[in-house]
Amino acid sequence: RCLYVGYSPVFFSQNSYHSAGPETVHGGIVGWTYGISLTKKCPLYLEFGFAMSLNLERESDEFWFDNDKGKNVKAAEKGNKYTLLRLAIPFNLTYRFSFSNNFILAPYVGFTCCFNPINDYKSFVEYTDELIKSSKYASMSQILPEGEHKTYWHHEIQASCQVGFNMTIAKHFSLGAEYGFDLTNIADDKKSSRAAVKFGYEW
16 A cells, blocks of 8 residues: 655646646645455556646736826736646556565556546736726726636546556655556547656555
């Protein structure tokens, strides 16, 4: 059994020039795995578990104006934000090479079922208090309406596969790396892949 945390960015590839969204979204992951020995003749294991990752990205531009006192201040912020909450159930076939009692190297390959309860891309405009209180608020609100607009919905159910390795050090501490890619698109005109660097505790 292993409980782990790590850094896990998501990378997007676009199949259309009209597709919205960032290319890389940074985030973190936390998860748990459990292994079952498949044979007594060799250290081959079936590992399964649960993982949750959260990736956030925000891109924006600032708009400035001269307020009623003639001072140049920030009027609004316009941009896009992407949020991805991913729940995953991975299944990995793992071979454990034991070099000593204190060091094990375990490469693996596997398949993951994914559910994305929060998976959207939004554009937004946010006004500052300086603009709201000024006499230019009415004209600005006509040019640049405030609020959020969901421009892109992504698929909630996905399947992916992954390859990686874990190292067990001093019997209880683990360090691992993984790369995975979609078997089903995250959106109609988008594919995604992800990497992970994980630190864990085994018992």
